[in-house]
Amino acid sequence: MRVCVAGAGAIGSLFAAHLTRVAEVSALVRREGHARGLRQQGLRVSGRGDFTARLEAATSPDALDVPDFVIVACKGTDLDAVGSQLHGHWPDALLMTVQNGIGADEVIGRHGDWRQLAAVTFMSGTRHSDTNIEYVLDTATWIGPARGATPVDAREIADLIVAAGLKAEAFDDLRPAQWSKLIFNATVNTVAALTGLPHDTHFAALHNPDDLGHLVRALMDEGKAVAAAAGIELGEDPWEMNVLATKRGSAHYPSMLEDVEAHRRTEIDMITGALVRQARRLGVPVPLHETMERLIKAKEDSWA
Amino acid sequence: MRVCVAGAGAIGSLFAAHLTRVAEVSALVRREGHARGLRQQGLRVSGRGDFTARLEAATSPDALDVPDFVIVACKGTDLDAVGSQLHGHWPDALLMTVQNGIGADEVIGRHGDWRQLAAVTFMSGTRHSDTNIEYVLDTATWIGPARGATPVDAREIADLIVAAGLKAEAFDDLRPAQWSKLIFNATVNTVAALTGLPHDTHFAALHNPDDLGHLVRALMDEGKAVAAAAGIELGEDPWEMNVLATKRGSAHYPSMLEDVEAHRRTEIDMITGALVRQARRLGVPVPLHETMERLIKAKEDSWA
Numbered sequence: 014m015r016v017c018v019a020g021a022g023a024i025g026s027l028f029a030a031h032l033t034r035v036a037e038v039s040a041l042v043r044r045e046g047h048a049r050g051l052r053q054q055g056l057r058v059s060g061r062g063d064f065t066a067r068l069e070a071a072t073s074p075d076a077l078d079v080p081d082f083v084i085v086a087c088k089g090t091d092l093d094a095v096g097s098q099l100h101g102h103w104p105d106a107l108l109m110t111v112q113n114g115i116g117a118d119e120v121i122g123r124h125g126d127w128r129q130l131a132a133v134t135f136m137s138g139t140r141h142s143d144t145n146i147e148y149v150l151d152t153a154t155w156i157g158p159a160r161g162a163t164p165v166d167a168r169e170i171a172d173l174i175v176a177a178g179l180k181a182e183a184f185d186d187l188r189p190a191q192w193s194k195l196i197f198n199a200t201v202n203t204v205a206a207l208t209g210l211p212h213d214t215h216f217a218a219l220h221n222p223d224d225l226g227h228l229v230r231a232l233m234d235e236g237k238a239v240a241a242a243a244g245i246e247l248g249e250d251p252w253e254m255n256v257l258a259t260k261r262g263s264a265h266y267p268s269m270l271e272d273v274e275a276h277r278r279t280e281i282d283m284i285t286g287a288l289v290r291q292a293r294r295l296g297v298p299v300p301l302h303e304t305m306e307r308l309i310k311a312k313e314d315s316w317a
Numbered sequence: 318m319r320v321c322v323a324g325a326g327a328i329g330s331l332f333a334a335h336l337t338r339v340a341e342v343s344a345l346v347r348r349e350g351h352a353r354g355l356r357q358q359g360l361r362v363s364g365r366g367d368f369t370a371r372l373e374a375a376t377s378p379d380a381l382d383v384p385d386f387v388i389v390a391c392k393g394t395d396l397d398a399v400g401s402q403l404h405g406h407w408p409d410a411l412l413m414t415v416q417n418g419i420g421a422d423e424v425i426g427r428h429g430d431w432r433q434l435a436a437v438t439f440m441s442g443t444r445h446s447d448t449n450i451e452y453v454l455d456t457a458t459w460i461g462p463a464r465g466a467t468p469v470d471a472r473e474i475a476d477l478i479v480a481a482g483l484k485a486e487a488f489d490d491l492r493p494a495q496w497s498k499l500i501f502n503a504t505v506n507t508v509a510a511l512t513g514l515p516h517d518t519h520f521a522a523l524h525n526p527d528d529l530g531h532l533v534r535a536l537m538d539e540g541k542a543v544a545a546a547a548g549i550e551l552g553e554d555p556w557e558m559n560v561l562a563t564k565r566g567s568a569h570y571p572s573m574l575e576d577v578e579a580h581r582r583t584e585i586d587m588i589t590g591a592l593v594r595q596a597r598r599l600g601v602p603v604p605l606h607e608t609m610e611r612l613i614k615a616k617e618d619s620w621a
Contacts, residue, residue, distance in 0.1 A: 207612050208615040208618075208619055210618065210619045215615055224611065228608055286527070289527075300605065301608055303531070304608055307528065308529075311512040311514055311519050314512075316513070
């Protein structure tokens with residue numbers, strides 16, 4: 014089987030490196046220096062793994078063998094650019110988007126009629142360089158059918174990823190999981206990005222009226238009301254995910270906080286923006302998520 | 318007349334320097350180096366002024382002549398410390414607090430039975446060093462009676478300040494002005510501190526649903542509901558103050574944004590905190606101000 018990973022950030026690199034154990038892997042990246050580094054030095058995994066993977070890499074689909082399966086692992090803010098790049102290529106390939114938020118399959122779908130799976134991933138890594146990725150959290154990737162793909166496709170890809178040494182699970186309907194993570198991310202990412210706090214015990218603190226946990230819970234309650242109005246029965250409860258995660262000890266650094274500190278555009282449109290759009294469509298008031306969206310967008314403007 | 322200015326930041330320095338034209342002025346400051354600098358070099362005013370004022374300065378009330386009038390011009394976060402320092406001194410002096418927010422007179426009142434005026438000031442300056450202050454905005458200071466002082470006291474002090482070359486106005490009841498500025502500050506300071514934006518045109522933008530003006534207006538509407546429940550008829554409308562200020566062209570840098578950038582404790586307790594406490598007492602829901610308070614306090618924790 015031939016697999017291409019489009020976008021080799023932390024998540025894409027983890028998929029690419031592990032999948033070399035069970036497939037021929039290529040990476041489609043934006044910078045020529047990145048592609049050359051991967052071709053010449055391979056991709057080194059540290060942390061929970063300890064190996065160097067060999068793979069092809071290029072900045073154009075034309076330079077790569079036609080893959081059977083493509084993981085679109087770029088950031089949400091790059092989805093449209095990656096979709097444009099894939100346009101007209103590899104019509105028979107199965108694609109899988111793995112961005113935060115919801116709606117990634119729709120963005121890619123505007124560029125071609127590929128069969129698509131959608132995934133949410135809970136694994137995490139720290140990218141030390143183009144060719145060195147630290148595997149941090151070995152939690153699962155959840156996979157379900159999106160446009161044209163089937164539950165059988167989802168199970169086959171979950172099996173492939175498990176065979177590669179990562180955790181994965183297939184669902185006939187991914188939306189309950191996707192929405193749980195959407196609500197979790199819309200809350201934790203924006204609160205972290207605005208306060209500068211990693212996802213630590215502050216997020217579950219409810220002792221004093223001005224404790225942050227009250228805001229976190231209120232944001233999640235707004236999100237749950239939107240999910241209920243959309244007829245989605247949530248998978249895990251976002252507040253319980255939050256409490257559990259903050260008890261783990263090592264505080265996770267949410268990607269939106271990293272974006273803000275690096276003065277990069279955030280994924281706010283695909284996360285909180287997506288939730289707010291659904292809320293407006295359904296007539297559910299979400300004043301706190303609107304507040305977070307407006308603050309993050311204004312923050313982006315502050316360094317523009 | 319003898320005047321002492323307790324706290325010589327931007328506002329305190331502007332009062333001290335100008336008042337030397339009509340009174341004997343001393344400054345009570347925290348650092349000995351600051352006092353020595355003022356004694357030896359005087360206080361230079363640039364910007365809208367161009368003169369150097371001569372004044373006494375010390376770090377203890379014992380080292381200063383007994384004043385008739387004391388302007389407590391420290392930051393809200395230092396009020397309690399300044400009150401402690403004044404405790405037992407100058408029982409016949411008239412005091413005037415000039416902090417952001419509301420409740421400064423109560424904090425000082427815990428340390429002694431001085432007659433007190435309260436003031437809100439709209440003038441601004443940039444402190445370039447201990448002995449060099451740039452006079453930026455020559456807008457007015459509004460003065461009213463607080464604990465034990467009378468409208469006549471307020472008018473006398475307003476006249477003194479006007480004679481010194483600054484703008485001032487006396488009110489029989491300061492609360493309408495105080496609350497207008499409280500609502501304005503609780504909104505503009507927290508939004509600026511969280512987004513990193515100075516008070517610029519973003520704050521009045523209402524074009525798109527995710528524009529910041531919607532948040533600013535919603536925060537001000539919450540504040541107005543609290544004022545109405547407290548029986549206060551507002552002076553200026555905070556939203557109009559906001560629109561006017563953002564049209565002025567040169568974007569003002571709110572003090573809470575400066576505090577956050579310097580990783581200093583902010584005045585959140587005296588501004589948004591005061592508004593939220595009043596709202597709870599009166600049973601008025603203020604979910605957006607609670608959100609801003611929780612985010613700012615968590616931000617302070619992020620560098621603690």
